[in-house]
């Protein structure tokens with residue numbers, strides 16, 4: 535079938551092909567995310583662990599606390615934006631996750647730096663109460679638990695954590711099924 539050279543000349547049949555091809559190729563999304571996670575191993579930036587270990591430790595704590603698969607995968611992926619840029623990294627990770635997780639999970643990752651600030655912003659003269667602007671939000675409790683119990687304590691080079699292989703099936707499951715555009 536010939537395809538269009540401009541969208542305003544496209545047909546429903548052509549879009550059906552594109553839709554089917556796109557879904558057939560959907561597994562590449564999980565593989566790209568796993569590739570980004572592996573690249574976190576090369577980023578340490580002065581922390582006690584590299585960013586892959588930090589991601590694995592965060593996700594392990596979430597899983598041990600009984601979090602569901604979406605939350606565990608979001609915990610694993612919350613800093614993958616650092617592969618591109620430390621500055622703005624929460625929004626990068628949240629945008630990657632957004633079509634695949636429920637809204638509270640997306641919001642918790644998007645805002646995670648504001649919640650983390652409670653534990654270290656005083657070193658920079660920043661607002662340790664940056665999370666207060668989200669008080670009343672449905673996802674506040676999840677974001678607080680994520681930051682306080684999992685993310686901020688996951689920099690222990692001797693701490694236990696599951697290997698990436700343990701989480702790979704969960705990553706493939708979550709990124710296989712987009713819920714929104």
Ligand SMILES: [Fe+2]
Nearest residue numbers: 588612613685
């Ligand atoms: Fe983190």
